[in-house]
Amino acid sequence: MEQPVLNVSGLETHFFTDDGEIPAVDSVDFHVNKGEVLGIVGESGSGKSVTSLSIMQLISAPGKVVGGEISYKGENLLLKSEKQMRKIRGNEIGMIFQEPMTSLNPVFKIGNQLVEGIRIHKKWNKKDSWAHAIKFLKLVGLPRAEELMNEYPHQLSGGMRQRVMIAMAMACEPDVLIADEPTTALDVTIQAQILELMKRLNNETNTSIIMITHDLGVVAEMCDRIVVMYSGKIVEQGTTKEIFESPKHPYTIGLIESVPDVRSRKERLYSIPGNVPKPGSIKTGCHFAPRCKFAFDKCFEETPELMDAGQGQLARCWLHEDKEKAALLEKVES
Amino acid sequence: MAEIAPQKQTNVPKQPDEEVISPWREAWKGFRRNKLAMVGMGIVLFFILLAIFAGVIAPEGINDQKLSERLQSPSASHWFGTDDFGRDILSRIIYGARISLWVGFFAVLGSAAIGSLLGLIAGYYGRMVDTIISRIFDIMLAFPSILLAIAVVAVLGPSLRNALIAIAIINIPNFGRLVRSRVLSVKQEEYVMAARAVGMRDTRIIFSHVLPNSLAPIIVQGTLAIATAILEAAALSFLGLGAQAPQPEWGKMLADSRQYIIQAPWTVFFPGLAIMLTVLGFNLLGDGLRDALDPKMKK
Numbered sequence: 296m297e298q299p300v301l302n303v304s305g306l307e308t309h310f311f312t313d314d315g316e317i318p319a320v321d322s323v324d325f326h327v328n329k330g331e332v333l334g335i336v337g338e339s340g341s342g343k344s345v346t347s348l349s350i351m352q353l354i355s356a357p358g359k360v361v362g363g364e365i366s367y368k369g370e371n372l373l374l375k376s377e378k379q380m381r382k383i384r385g386n387e388i389g390m391i392f393q394e395p396m397t398s399l400n401p402v403f404k405i406g407n408q409l410v411e412g413i414r415i416h417k418k419w420n421k422k423d424s425w426a427h428a429i430k431f432l433k434l435v436g437l438p439r440a441e442e443l444m445n446e447y448p449h450q451l452s453g454g455m456r457q458r459v460m461i462a463m464a465m466a467c468e469p470d471v472l473i474a475d476e477p478t479t480a481l482d483v484t485i486q487a488q489i490l491e492l493m494k495r496l497n498n499e500t501n502t503s504i505i506m507i508t509h510d511l512g513v514v515a516e517m518c519d520r521i522v523v524m525y526s527g528k529i530v531e532q533g534t535t536k537e538i539f540e541s542p543k544h545p546y547t548i549g550l551i552e553s554v555p556d557v558r559s560r561k562e563r564l565y566s567i568p569g570n571v572p573k574p575g576s577i578k579t580g581c582h583f584a585p586r587c588k589f590a591f592d593k594c595f596e597e598t599p600e601l602m603d604a605g606q607g608q609l610a611r612c613w614l615h616e617d618k619e620k621a622a623l624l625e626k627v628e629s
Numbered sequence: 630m631a632e633i634a635p636q637k638q639t640n641v642p643k644q645p646d647e648e649v650i651s652p653w654r655e656a657w658k659g660f661r662r663n664k665l666a667m668v669g670m671g672i673v674l675f676f677i678l679l680a681i682f683a684g685v686i687a688p689e690g691i692n693d694q695k696l697s698e699r700l701q702s703p704s705a706s707h708w709f710g711t712d713d714f715g716r717d718i719l720s721r722i723i724y725g726a727r728i729s730l731w732v733g734f735f736a737v738l739g740s741a742a743i744g745s746l747l748g749l750i751a752g753y754y755g756r757m758v759d760t761i762i763s764r765i766f767d768i769m770l771a772f773p774s775i776l777l778a779i780a781v782v783a784v785l786g787p788s789l790r791n792a793l794i795a796i797a798i799i800n801i802p803n804f805g806r807l808v809r810s811r812v813l814s815v816k817q818e819e820y821v822m823a824a825r826a827v828g829m830r831d832t833r834i835i836f837s838h839v840l841p842n843s844l845a846p847i848i849v850q851g852t853l854a855i856a857t858a859i860l861e862a863a864a865l866s867f868l869g870l871g872a873q874a875p876q877p878e879w880g881k882m883l884a885d886s887r888q889y890i891i892q893a894p895w896t897v898f899f900p901g902l903a904i905m906l907t908v909l910g911f912n913l914l915g916d917g918l919r920d921a922l923d924p925k926m927k928k
Contacts, residue, residue: 351826353822353825353826356755356756380828381828381829381830382828383828384825384826384827384828385826385827385828385829386828389826389827390823390826392819392822392823392826393819394819397819398819398820398822398823399820399823400820400824400841400842401652401820401842402652402841402842402844403841411824411827411829411837412827412828412829415827415828415829416828447651447652449652460823463823463827464826464827467827
């Protein structure tokens with residue numbers, strides 16, 4: 296099999312606060328293959344954004360990557376100097392942020408912001424960079440690209456700005472694109488357009504995409520594989536098909552159940568009881584145990600590892616220790 | 630490559646015939662509606678023109694002494710009267726505009742440049758650097774500013790240039806603190822993170838993203854600071870620590886004429902009026918700029 300473009304193993308990112316050391320990302324392993332769309336799913340505070348910032352080495356104090364390895368094309372990014380990382384950011388790994396309304400500098404014209412990144416990495420002259428930027432504005436489906444270059448961010452709608460952000464992230468043709476909740480702040484109709492655009496870019500340019508989201512709908516539509524995160528840890532990993540058809544972790548089951556389904560006329564929407572625990576607040580046992588309806592004694596005493604739940608699907612749950620208990624999950628689903 | 634479906638009209642807010650509006654032009658539109666601010670700008674422009682064309686406008690030279698015409702009250706030949714050396718006060722005030730504006734402008738330019746730079750560094754890098762710079766500002770602000778200025782002049786020796794340097798120094802912490810606090814909020818903006826994510830270096834981010842977004846408060850503070858600087862320069866000159874005779878500095882003119890306040894009140898009234906008017910002008914202008922620029926450049 297081909298070597299993955301990006302391989303994260305044992306990643307540990309901790310925050311050093313007044314309340315002590317908080318493990319926001321706790322031994323996270325995953326990989327992204329060339330041209331693949333990987334979804335990282337989880338509630339707020341599950342550590343998914345911190346994971347993406349760790350990959351880009353953009354974690355700032357009081358946060359710090361304290362362990363693990365992030366290997367991009369065989370090279371460990373954690374060993375790179377800040378100067379070497381700058382050559383990778385934007386050029387090799389691009390990033391799109393959640394808030395298109397604030398991701399563009401209000402005092403500069405769109406064109407200047409687009410050209411900036413291109414000039415840093417491609418070292419082209421102004422004219423060539425300008426033409427290249429226009430080409431990418433057209434690629435992301437923006438009308439009147441030439442005119443847009445001379446406009447200010449406040450003259451654009453949210454959807455248009457997000458397209459500009461995508462054009463900016465794609466302009467240097469990175470191999471990996473990290474999209475941190477790219478559609479959360481947008482209207483549903485625009486959301487669909489942006490997702491369609493990203494899918495198309497993924498197909499046409501063969502750029503791998505890491506899609507960070509809490510929206511299972513987005514994941515189902517876009518991703519080849521899914522990583523589910525909970526409280527800084529990966530709780531389940533598998534292909535999109537496997538995870539939606541037979542989720543192996545009680546948390547994933549809860550997530551899928553809480554998606555509104557127009558076909559079933561349920562009185563109330565399902566929600567997982569309780570909240571995501573503050574990272575570091577649970578010392579022993581499974582982090583999900585207090586909210587889990589399957590929890591038994593062992594869950595509160597020992598922290599489970601990622602276990603094989605069949606066909607390469609991994610789940611961090613004691614239920615998969617023996618077949619009898621795992622069968623409990625199947626029952627609930629049907 | 631395949632084009633995505635064209636955008637709906639609703640996604641294109643701009644009218645085709647509308648010109649591109651920069652945030653600065655938007656602010657100017659708001660500023661123009663503010664009557665007081667326009668008055669302030671008028672006063673400031675008036676004094677700037679006086680200063681530039683002093684040589685053409687002033688009826689007499691600054692040192693043209695006519696001892697036979699000492700302490701004359703305002704009349705057709707001497708609109709503002711004459712002082713104890715028989716010098717035309719109007720002419721001296723017109724030339725004095727040069728000195729006051731020069732001191733005000735360059736002192737503020739100096740303190741804004743140094744203060745902003747220190748503020749940018751402190752706010753952007755934070756931690757140790759921030760602590761050191763901020764504590765230095767605190768120490769400077771612990772002194773009454775005029776006292777600090779006097780101390781600086783005492784070290785450098787009394788002269789107009791040294792007064793300018795002293796005023797520049799005492800105003801550094803005002804700009805430093807202002808810019809630092811602005812940087813702290815701009816730094817959190819997503820476009821700064823986005824700039825880092827495209828591989829921009831810190832110095833570049835500071836000067837091309839953080840500084841331009843901090844300019845509005847710097848401009849407002851700068852305008853108001855010119856008013857204060859003019860006052861401070863007049864105060865230092867009044868105390869004999871700034872302009873030296875026979876320079877026609879307004880504060881100096883006040884000091885030299887104060888013994889005649891009873892017999893010849895015009896000798897102190899007009900220099901005082903000149904100081905008051907320029908300070909008022911810059912204050913009105915500064916307030917107007919604040920109203921136009923501060924309610925967030927982006928709407």
